[in-house]
Amino acid sequence: xxxxxxxxxxxxxxxxxxxxxxxxxxxxxxxxxxxxxxxxxxxxxxxxxxxxxxxxxxxxxxxxxxxxxxxxxxxxxxxxxxxxxxxxxxxxxxxxxxxxxxxxxxxxxxxxxxxxxxxxxxxxxxxxxxxxxxxxxxxxxxxxxxxxxxxxxxxxxxxxxxxxxxxxxxxxxxxxxxxxxxxxxxxxxxxxxxxxxxxxxxxxxxxxxxxxxxxxxxxxxxxxxxxxxxxxxxxxxxxxxxxxxxxxxxxxxxxxxxxxxxxxxxxxxxxxxxxxxxxxxxxxxxxxxxxxxxxxxxxxxxxxxxxxxxxxxxxxxxxxxxxxxxxxxxxxxxxxxxxxxxxxxxxxxxxxxxxxxxxxxxxxxxxxxxxxxxxxxxxxxxxxxxxxxxxxxxxxxxxxxxxxxxxxxxxxxxxxxxxxxxxxxxxxxxxxxxxxxxxxxxxxxxxxxxxxxxxxxxxxxxxxxxxxxxxxxxxxxxxxxxxxxxxxxxxxxxxxxxxxxxxxxxxxxxxxxxxxxxxxxx
Amino acid sequence: xxxxxxxxxxxxxxxxxxxxxxxxxxxxxxxxxxxxxxxxxxxxxxxxxxxxxxxxxxxxxxxxxxxxxxxxxxxxxxxxxxxxxxxxxxxxxxxxxxxxxxxxxxxxxxxxxxxxxxxxxxxxxxxxxxxxxxxxxxxxxxxxxxxxxxxxxxxxxxxxxxxxxxxxxxxxxxxxxxxxxxxxxxxxxxxxxxxxxxxxxxxxxxxxxxxxxxxxxxxxxxxxxxxxxxxxxxxxxxxxxxxxxxxxxxxxxxxxxxxxxxxxxxxxxxxxxxxxxxxxxxxxxxxxxxxxxxxxxxxxxxxxx
Numbered sequence: 001x002x003x004x005x006x007x008x009x010x011x012x013x014x015x016x017x018x019x020x021x022x023x024x025x026x027x028x029x030x031x032x033x034x035x036x037x038x039x040x041x042x043x044x045x046x047x048x049x050x051x052x053x054x055x056x057x058x059x060x061x062x063x064x065x066x067x068x069x070x071x072x073x074x075x076x077x078x079x080x081x082x083x084x085x086x087x088x089x090x091x092x093x094x095x096x097x098x099x100x101x102x103x104x105x106x107x108x109x110x111x112x113x114x115x116x117x118x119x120x121x122x123x124x125x126x127x128x129x130x131x132x133x134x135x136x137x138x139x140x141x142x143x144x145x146x147x148x149x150x151x152x153x154x155x156x157x158x159x160x161x162x163x164x165x166x167x168x169x170x171x172x173x174x175x176x177x178x179x180x181x182x183x184x185x186x187x188x189x190x191x192x193x194x195x196x197x198x199x200x201x202x203x204x205x206x207x208x209x210x211x212x213x214x215x216x217x218x219x220x221x222x223x224x225x226x227x228x229x230x231x232x233x234x235x236x237x238x239x240x241x242x243x244x245x246x247x248x249x250x251x252x253x254x255x256x257x258x259x260x261x262x263x264x265x266x267x268x269x270x271x272x273x274x275x276x277x278x279x280x281x282x283x284x285x286x287x288x289x290x291x292x293x294x295x296x297x298x299x300x301x302x303x304x305x306x307x308x309x310x311x312x313x314x315x316x317x318x319x320x321x322x323x324x325x326x327x328x329x330x331x332x333x334x335x336x337x338x339x340x341x342x343x344x345x346x347x348x349x350x351x352x353x354x355x356x357x358x359x360x361x362x363x364x365x366x367x368x369x370x371x372x373x374x375x376x377x378x379x380x381x382x383x384x385x386x387x388x389x390x391x392x393x394x395x396x397x398x399x400x401x402x403x404x405x406x407x408x409x410x411x412x413x414x415x416x417x418x419x420x421x422x423x424x425x426x427x428x429x430x431x432x433x434x435x436x437x438x439x440x441x442x443x444x445x446x447x448x449x450x451x452x453x454x455x456x457x458x459x460x461x462x463x464x465x466x467x468x469x470x471x472x473x474x475x476x477x478x479x480x481x482x483x484x485x486x487x488x489x490x491x492x493x494x495x496x497x498x499x500x501x502x503x504x505x506x507x508x509x510x511x512x513x514x515x516x517x518x519x520x521x522x
Numbered sequence: 523x524x525x526x527x528x529x530x531x532x533x534x535x536x537x538x539x540x541x542x543x544x545x546x547x548x549x550x551x552x553x554x555x556x557x558x559x560x561x562x563x564x565x566x567x568x569x570x571x572x573x574x575x576x577x578x579x580x581x582x583x584x585x586x587x588x589x590x591x592x593x594x595x596x597x598x599x600x601x602x603x604x605x606x607x608x609x610x611x612x613x614x615x616x617x618x619x620x621x622x623x624x625x626x627x628x629x630x631x632x633x634x635x636x637x638x639x640x641x642x643x644x645x646x647x648x649x650x651x652x653x654x655x656x657x658x659x660x661x662x663x664x665x666x667x668x669x670x671x672x673x674x675x676x677x678x679x680x681x682x683x684x685x686x687x688x689x690x691x692x693x694x695x696x697x698x699x700x701x702x703x704x705x706x707x708x709x710x711x712x713x714x715x716x717x718x719x720x721x722x723x724x725x726x727x728x729x730x731x732x733x734x735x736x737x738x739x740x741x742x743x744x745x746x747x748x749x750x751x752x753x754x755x756x757x758x759x760x761x762x763x764x765x766x767x768x769x770x771x772x773x774x775x776x777x778x779x780x781x782x783x784x785x786x787x788x789x790x791x792x793x794x795x796x797x798x799x800x801x802x803x804x805x806x807x808x809x810x811x812x813x814x815x816x817x818x819x820x821x822x823x824x825x826x827x
């Protein structure tokens with residue numbers, strides 16, 4: 001019996017090793033010959049084209065024009081629909097973008113691509129000098145209003161209208177607002193900048209205030225700011241003197257009128273009194289906190305102010321008017337490491353770097369150092385390259401051949417959370433090559449870079465660097481390779497190819513694929 | 523023991539079945555180069571350019587001539603769209619095009635600059651029309667299509683369908699299928715204004731953009747057969763016959779289908795006889811090259827069925 005078993009197994013193995021009777025179809029010839037040339041072909045690694053399958057479900061069978069509020073979506077994710085094109089210059093066609101839709105945490109499309117743009121709403125934070133993300137999506141739709149023909153040709157006229165939605169879609173406004181402004185603790189939605197009809201929501205979509213609460217007849221929504229629980233407003237549609245007020249959320253006047261004011265920050269604000277020269281710092285009750293009127297004050301959002309003196313030199317003061325340090329420069333800007341000021345003469349300009357306490361880090365009066373914006377680096381160009389110094393550590397690095405050193409900002413699409421990461425790019429224009437530098441401490445991270453881009457996760461704000469097809473985290477650990485990257489959202493990579501739009505996780509697994517409905521290019 | 527024997531026989535049968543069932547996927551046998559065969563390498567491989575619709579074919583060509591996978595060849599298939607790729611060939615930025623029909627203006631440009639080229643048809647495609655799969659209309663005449671896109675025919679009942687308004691979607695000027703629509707169907711007849719349902723903001727200001735298919739029951743639109751069928755772009759939509767002819771590889775190859783469009787390979791006329799670009803140019807119309815075109819789902823010049 002054992003022999004029989006061995007024979008059966010042997011026969012079966014022999015069968016397995018023998019070539020199939022039917023040759024694979026279609027089978028190309030071993031070598032082609034045409035026009036007298038034989039061409040070597042090798043199909044070893046060839047696989048016939050197979051278009052990627054779409055990967056999503058739908059909330060409804062029918063086309064979903066507008067996002068409807070629901071409590072059960074979970075996080076919403078924007079995706080791009082079929083690319084759109086415009087043609088100009090006798091046949092040059094350029095991709096103009098796409099319309100955007102949303103899918104939910106279950107991979108269901110909950111709004112078809114009908115929005116011209118979907119981004120995070122943002123506000124400007126004085127304390128960090130950066131755009132900060134609000135907990136809302138800004139849904140933009142462009143409205144065609146007419147076609148104009150004149151001597152320059154034909155063009156379309158239109159305007160944009162906006163809706164806001166919470167990140168989980170539980171709160172969604174109508175897509176009808178022409179002016180939306182985000183604050184740290186809320187968002188104002190109005191028909192337009194110049195209108196007198198608005199709704200102020202808190203960050204959960206609850207109505208805090210409407211135009212009915214405003215005690216004035218004459219104002220523009222564009223003049224309203226909401227900071228630290230206080231409304232500031234210009235009660236005039238012209239630039240009349242002394243028409244600025246601070247209100248509470250019930251519309252009660254807290255104090256005013258002023259000839260000018262700034263929003264509250266760290267419990268203080270800057271105002272101009274009617275009939276007085278200069279600016280004054282006040283507290284929440286409207287009482288002066290500083291002993292003097294100053295020619296010009298710029299709030300740093302952390303309770304400190306840059307004072308521009310009458311003689312033009314800058315110093316940093318606190319809300320009580322105490323001098324933190326006297327920079328003696330013509331300008332003074334806050335930076336991530338401290339302050340940077342410029343001093344101008346008739347023939348030159350010099351850059352000075354200070355830490356947050358006013359200690360001078362670098363004096364460029366002898367060597368023409370220039371700030372590398374939004375980084376702790378300064379650069380100095382020579383005939384043979386660019387020298388870079390980390391003003392915090394004093395480390396220096398010379399980059400031969402470089403023509404330029406600059407920060408890498410997040411993609412403009414994101415905008416609302418534009419940031420830099422711990423690196424800059426040095427560019428050699430002649431060879432068209434770049435290198436990427438880590439500036440803490442300053443050292444070369446990547447050589448011969450052709451393409452570098454920075455992304456901030458639009459939900460978490462975590463930063464990533466994309467260099468020549470490889471994605472790194474902000475500590476330069478490799479995450480993976482991607483053909484291109486459009487955005488990073490909630491820890492997922494968004495990219496597009498010729499067939500569709502894709503969300504992949506950090507391991508490269510495709511979570512969502514929306515294939516374009518028509519050809520993506522000519 | 524009997525149970526063991528049955529198990530072993532079943533196992534053996536499974537092995538034999540597995541051995542016989544290997545023909546599901548086309549896996550051509552790797553070849554050994556013969557003497558005098560031209561061998562493409564990454565060093566001598568011509569720089570390709572062309573249309574977006576030809577990217578899969580470009581990848582396949584690079585794959586079988588270099589022995590690499592499609593994915594590994596992706597860096598060699600950076601196509602810049604039809605019209606721009608012709609300009610790139612003229613300017614010496616690439617060696618060979620795998621390409622669809624360009625904007626006519628580019629031929630004038632090439633002539634004006636004295637650029638001479640050679641062009642061969644390597645595959646044929648058709649401009650097809652799609653409606654929602656629930657639309658009862660299965661066929662339109664070219665005249666009816668022209669009537670729909672001039673705005674003369676506005677209701678599906680006028681062409682045998684339901685009493686519903688027709689929503690004729692167009693592509694923007696510059697999209698390949700829009701150029702084909704004008705060339706093959708409309709001719710000198712101007713198309714009606716497209717429905718400007720959405721606009722899109724850009725750095726250049728506000729500009730018009732036509733919404734893609736919304737797949738509504740009353741919509742009609744157009745694309746090319748390769749995209750709509752082989753690239754599975756028409757899911758949920760129905761491809762209709764035109765002038766009574768259903769678009770298919772057979773009716774496109776036989777030129778029975780009325781609205782056809784060619785894919786070409788193009789090189790500079792100055793390419794030498796033994797240059798890699800000319801060798802590839804010739805290979806694409808050879809039986810071997812055409813078989814690859816067919817395997818990739820394009821309607822090849824040669825019928826291999």
